[in-house]
Amino acid sequence: MTASPVTFTAAGSPAGRGGGPPPQLTHAYLQLHEPPRNGGTASPGPQLGRIPFQFNPKELALTKTAKWKRDAQRNAKKSGVPEFTGSDPCKLSLEMFFDATDTMDSSVVKRVEELFACCVPTDASRQQKKGSPPWVVFHWGGMVGFPSFVSSVSAKYTLFTPGGTPVRALCTVTLEEISGELAGQNPTSGALAARDIHVVVAGDTLHSVAYQAYGRAGLWRQIAEANDIDDPMRLRPGTALLVPAPEELSARGQ
Structure with missing residues (x-):
């Protein structure tokens, strides 16, 4: 099973070594997803688009x-023994x-509005009566x-x-x-176990990811379902796949 990252995961290998071509400039972006249809924290919904960094x-x-x-x-001279009560999420x-x-148009305002829209429920989630902002x-x-949500946005217009x-x-x-990590649950409660993240690299397939995670390539459909993948032949390097825990598959009898 791939290890769950604390902050970032990285795919690929450094470019430009051994006299090769220098690495090309790659722009960062925020990938937006619909929140999960079931309202949980297991995996994001379909992609909504992206907000690129200029x-x-x-x-x-x-x-x-x-x-x-x-x-x-x-009655003690020193303080009591500390007790760990949990970890806060990464920010x-x-x-x-x-x-x-260069264009003197309203494109800057539109980008700022896209960021502020990340703090309000998506149209699809409102229609399902489960209003939630997009996952990012x-x-x-x-x-x-x-996987995260936008907790705050501040914009300063300067020109x-x-x-x-x-x-x-x-x-x-x-x-x-x-x-996505849950504390120990009653097996009959129906709660999802923690899921890992696998970052796709060149040559990866859902079959190979399933074999690496479970030792059974035939379980690739469970990974596709968890990530709303319709075409298993189109895996783009750098994509973060949520991999269901083996206990979750066992609970389903798979």
Whole structure:
């Protein structure tokens, strides 16, 4: 089984070694997904599109914290023994810079509105009476972030046309991990076990991923179903696949 990443996963190998061609510029983007139809945290729904970075980020700020509890001891000279109570989700903060001084149009405003739309329920989720904003995954070349939601967006417009149209903006976006790991569950409760992530590399197939995860290539359909894959022959390198846990398949009798 592939190991679950704490922050990022990476696919492919470094380019430009041994006198080869230098690596090509790859622009980062935010991949948007419909939230899961069942309202859980097992796997994202179909892709909704992407928000590209006009300029790649200069830095990425990652945070993860652990929760500890320590009870005061009335008659002790030292504090009590700390007790670990859990981990908070990872958070990724980044900046997106948009500039339209060459066209002087409203494209910057449209990009900012796309980011703000990540904080409101999608139309499909509202129709299902399970309103939820889209899931978001950060991509940059072979680097793939964790499934997350946009917890905050702030936009600062810094340049305007004579008519007042913003043509330059700096946006600060915070993504918060949607954790798929559950504590121990009653086998009869129907709760999903934790799922791993496999990042597709050149040459991967659903059959090979299934064999690597379960030792049985014939279980590729379960991976396809978990990722809403209609065409198993089209796997793009860099794609993050959610791999159901073996316990989940056992519960289904597979």
